[in-house]
Structure formats: structure tokens, C-alpha cells
Amino acid sequence: MGKMHRRDFLRLGGAATAAAVFPSIIPSSVLGAEAPSKRINIGVVGTGGMGRSLLNGALKVNGTLLRAVCDVDRYHREQAAGMINKQYGNKDCLLFNDFRELTRRDDIDAVIVATPDHWHALPAIDAVRHGKDIYVEKPLTLTIEEGRVLVAEMRKHKRIGQTGTQQRSSAGFHKAAELIRNGHLGKISRAEVKIPANNKHCPAEWTEDPVPEGLDYDMWLGPAPWAPFTRQRTHYQFRFQLDYAGGQTTNWGAHYIDIAQWALGHDEGGPVSYEGYGEFPSTGLFTAPTSINVVATYADGTILTVRNREGVLDGTVRFHGERGWIDVSRSRLLASDPKILDEKIAETGVHLYKSRSHMGDFIECVRTRKNPISDIAIGHRTTTICNIGNIAMQLRRPLQWDPSKEEFVNDAVANRMRSRAMRAPWSLA
Template sequence: MTSLPASPSATMGRRRFLQLGSLAAAAPLILPARLRGAAAPSNLIHVAIIGTGNIAEGHLTTLLGYPERGRIVAVCDVDRDRRDRAAARVDAAYGAKGCASVNDFREVTRRADVDAVWVCTPDHWHALIALDAVRHGKDAYVEKPLTLTIEEGRALISAARQHGRIVQHGTQHRSMKRFFDAAGYVRSGGLGKLERIEVAIPPNNRFIGASWEPEAVPEELDWDLWLGPAPGRPYHSSGCHYNFRFISDYANGQVSNWGAHYLDIGQWALDMDASGPIAVEGHGHFPTSGLFTCATHVDFTCHYANGIPMSCRTRQEGGGTVRFIGERGWIDIARNAMSASSNDLLREMQRPGKSVTLARSDNHHENFLDCIRSRALPVADVEIGHRTTTVCNLGQIAMTLGRKLRWDPVTESFPEDPVANRLLGRAARSPWSVV
């Protein structure tokens, strides 16, 4: 069974449509055997949650609200306390014992009764777990950022296409009306000629001193498996759960935390879901000592072939937003607020009937579950997620090197900078591998 979503095929550029069409034809998106045909043992999509910390809480709440569509059959975490709490929550919600609670994700990806996984681990694990899942016939919802490196993202796309798996990137703004309206409005020329896009991200919300003492690993934590492909280092409680996002061995700070959401909407409005900028420049303030190594102040700008720049900057007050500035004024869209240079622009933005109609989803989880059944590409397909994650990584690389870099979005390389090219991937700690 091979299909493409009706609305994306009708609205995405011809090049992108042909690209996806040819991929789908070469590697059909295969329905899991467990769900096939009238004799299927269950109409429910069986789900496993891998990583049960902060980010998984919301996913658990949402999925437990769909008992008729999806059932959580397993949870996995290298922290025994966390995974057991999550399993108990699942069992309590279903009123029955039976949710498996496991330490090693490979116990989940090899289960015959799992159709799809939610990858909610720290960022340095996203690619390897998602790769293992699709290689074992599972569809995957992967939290943002899709991967830690650009090379990992391309590897994940290849594996997803090769194995015919659905991969949804956890950029749920794609399934929120205001962002859908904004991207469609900008792309339809609602602001007149678009001049620039400005993304604002919040500052780091955790701090630690210039030095730290290694600590004993808690008895409930499998620290070796937590580290996984990341370079080895001694344990410290401030460098593990949640705070991993401020350490560059595991994440890219707020760029890939909040930035991934808002840069994604910029990419959408620019019709860059299968491409990206052609240059990037920027500077960051990096801590000079201590456990945290990601930039505490971010300032980078991506330049696109159409001449439009998209910047990403830390602001001390307020959360993330994406602001589109055009010849008719500006609109500023955040998760919980929106504003504009005039109310007329906001009213126009929310009206239907734009000249460009984008892929529509009103619920990111439901879109993924729908696509598991229909085998259509989801609204934040893996290629889209990769291109957005690439923008995050380009900013990170430009800030690290402190120079303007030319980027080729076709070859996914820096044509003039061999040092920058070495930052496209990283060697994994033994025994892990992105291959």
C-alpha cells in the first residue's frame, strides 16, 4: 500500500512532490503486520514510550486520552524510578496491569506487539533509537530535535524510506492553527514582499558553577546506557535529566529546544521543507568552564537563496516567537499569543481561502496515528524535521566557528570550509554507531 497525503501533494512544490513520490514508489510505506487485514488481532495501535522524563509527560497524557485509538504497551527508561512511575500511570489509566517497564530500548524495538514508538529521550539518543525502531519495522514519533547531527538526520531519512516507515517529527506547532495560518498567509503573499524572519528563543533556565565534582551514580540509573553514543564522562546530577540540553555532547541548548519549533515555522513559510539556507553566520556566548557548554546567548542568521534572512536570537524576556516582517507590516506568532503591526493583518491571516494551501493537521498525535493506518506521510515528515534540525545545527556550527559559512542544501555540506564539514557528524562511543 503506497499513498501520499492529499493536501501535501496538492500544495507542496513540484520538485518536492516528485521527490517524495519517487521515494514512496521505491519503498512503499508498509502497514505493520499486526494491524493488517480483518484478522488483525487488534484495531488498536500499540505504542511504546522510550524516555519517560519531562517531555514524555505530555505525550503520556495525550495518548492515554485515546484509549480507542492507541494503547501504550511498554515504557522504557534508563532510570528505573521514572519508568516504573510511567508504567504505573499507564496501568492506572487503563485499569489493568500489563504495561511493560524496561531499561533497554532494544527490548521495545524488537517486540512484535509494538507498532510505533515515541522517542522522548535526551537528544543524543534520538537518531540511534529511531534508526533501530525503523529497522525493526516500527513507525516513530521523534521529539525535537530530530537528531543531534546533520549526518544522523540524513541516515534516519534513508532508513525510514528504505524500510517504509512513518516518522513524525515532534514539532507540534505544525498542527496548531495559528502557525498553519501564519505560514500559509506569508507564503500567499499576505505581508506583501517578505523582508525577513526573526525567531526569538528564551535564555537557558538552569545554571551551574564553573566547576563540579563527580558524583556517585544513583542506584536506579543505568548511566552507561544514558550516555550511550555520547563521549564518556563521570556522572553529575546536574548534567543528566533535563539539564542535558545545556551540554553540547548531548544537545544544542535552546537552539534545538525552543528554536526547533519556531525555526520550523520559518522553514514552512519559506517553502523550504525539502531544502534550506545557502549561508549562515553568527556568534554565541559560550561558557568557558563548568558542566554546561551550550551558548547562553545565541545570535545567528541563515540566508536563503531568495534573499530572505531568518535570524535566531536569545531574548531575556518572554518565550519563543517567530516574527515575519514584510512590506505590509509584521506578524508575531507564539504558542500562546500573537500580535501584529495592525489587527487587520491578523484578521486576514486567520481567514480561509489563501492562494497557497498547506498540509493541514489539527492534532500532531492524531496525525501520526492516522498516518500509521493510512501510510500517508505525516505533517512533520522526517525530511521536514531533518531540514529544520539542520537549520538549528547550522546556527550551532556557525556560532562555534565564528565565521560566515556557505551551505549547499543539496549536497548538505559546506563547500568552502573543511573544518565546518567535520562538524556535520560525530563518532559514537562504543559500541554504538549511526551506521
């Protein structure tokens, strides 16, 4: 038997112990969601805007205790700790600069990872190896290989993991996906994903800036190649630099491609061929594509297109089928014939996993040990499509992909681009 972790022990032994020892009248606070034995102790790694938003969500879920925060920017971690301490009326929140001090604690059950993308995989893997369940922001990983290792470690250590593709926990997306999965549009010929264009821009050249006091810049770079600090490199704008993220292809693509995968029933696979026609900045700090145009084809012939567009903050995915189309985004659910949207799913039909709180679903699954709505393996498949899209746009030639082997067919160059050597001392090993 492998090492038993705190939550496994509480899950298996807590009820029996309670029945044998506790008196017959027990306050609900002891056996309810707030009971220490059922309480989920959470640590947050990465407390920038997204991390604090997730932290706030976790604070609202019954039966959670936010115990610790970690960020390489002192300002961010102190802000996050302040939010937690204010909520609990104490000063108990632990603060760390190095994620390993958090992920290796015995009194943490679950870890939320909301760092920049190049820092998703390593804290998540370390947490899993130390018996923690994980909630990892999208896009799940920076490279395909990172995702493969994370999924393998999840299986090996039997951990629960949610990807932060929260659109699955939204009623409109659920309804659209369920209608499509149950054939209410007939056979689907294509899914068109449109995502926002880059919302930040940089000059053709840049200069080195002093590292702000309180930012551990070497730790911020982490596994990425060394480069001088400049103001636009780090917070938020990291996502437009391929050393740290995949641009809007992975930032927004991770949301809308995810809905396409869900509706089309390809959560365990993905398209088998890709073509990309992107444009990348030829100079300046930003390296991620400014124009995104990817065409991918599933084995059954269904086409998935991904394009970006200027001036829009939300994305959309439009499914075209034999009976017309359904178009879904965060702000609307439309159909070529609105009556399609009123059709009921047959009792014997496919009823997709239903969640109305992405964080709540994760916490519930930590308790029940069931896979959450955006299981890490699902998030890995979605992120793989995003990353292949970027590779296809860089190589500008058709690529064949084998989803079962997770490798390109007869393309050594593309296969080498599935991974990147990490800067020391970091490694995927």
C-alpha cells in the first residue's frame, strides 16, 4: 500500500472513528461540511489577478480552509493573505515565496495553481507527488510533454484534478454541448472557434528595467530561459511571449476549444490533422501569434477552425450541423432556428456532467474522489490542441497527429517541439 495522505485517512477512517468515540449528540459543525475531519485545507500557488479570483471562489465554498499562499511577488502574496485573514478574522494565513514549502506540507489537502503558464506544470506535479489534489488554471501546461507527465503522475498517485476551464460549469455551454452531443443539430460538419485578438502591444525594441523590490525575478523565470527583466515581461503580458505562454491560442483557445471537444465527444482524443496560417511578430518582446488561423480535422471528418478577431473581449464557438447551427459564448446562446434550443434531451440520451460552480465541483470531488467536470486529462487534451495549433502555425505545413500515441506522424521536427529543456534546477523528471 502506498503512503496514505491526510485526506485519504480522514475519508476512510473518519466515519468509523466518529461512530465509536463520539457521543450521540454532536454539533452539526463537527460532522457537517465545516467539521475539521471534512474540511478541505487549501493552498494557493500564484496569487495574481486570477489566483486571487480563484481564492475568493474557494473561500465561498462551504468546508474549505485557505491555509497558505505562495507567490514570487511579495505584493501579490501579501494581498492574497490579507484577503484570507480578513475573511477569517485572524492572521493565520501562511505566506511562501517557494511553492515547494507549500506543496510539501502535511496540513494541505488541495493546491490551486494560478501562476503564469510556464509555472503550471511543476508546482502541480510536485503537489500531486506529495499527495495533494489540484486545481490548475488553463491552459493546463506550456508544452504537450508537461501535460503528459502531469496526467501520468495524477494516475500514478490517484489524485483528483480540475482544470480551470470554468465554461463547462456554465448553463449555456452545458446546454449547447448537450444538444449537440444528442444529435439535435444532426451530424456536425464543423465547429468554428473565434477568440479575441491580443489586447496588449509592445514596441519593436525594449530596454532592461530594474527588478521591482519584492519580486523574486529568478524564481519568476523558473524553468524558462534566462532573460533580463523588463516591465512588460511579467504580470499579465507574459501570455504574449512563447517562453511563458502560448498567446491567445492557448489563453482563449483553451476555453472555446474545450467546449468544442466536450460537445463533439472527444474529451479523450482530438483532431488527427492540422494546418496553421498564423502571423508572429518579427521583432519586439512579444513572440506569440498576432493572427491565429488553425484548421484541424477529427478522424470522423468533423472540422475545427480556430481564428482570432479584433475588438471583441469574449470568444464564441459555432457548431454547424445538418439542421443548422448553434452559437454559444459567455454572453449568448443562439441557434439558426431558436426552437432547437427548446428541445428536451431524451431520458435515454446523453446527459453531460452538470456543474454550476467550477470550484465547488472541485471541492466536492476532493471529498467524493470522483473525477470533476474538467478533469486534468480532459484539460490536457484541450491544451494539446492549442499547442499543436501554435506548432502548426510556426511550421506552416500540414501536420498529422496520433492522439493515442500523442505524437506527430512522420515529423521529427514537430515532435521535438512537444517539449523544451527547462532551466536548472527545474526538470520534468
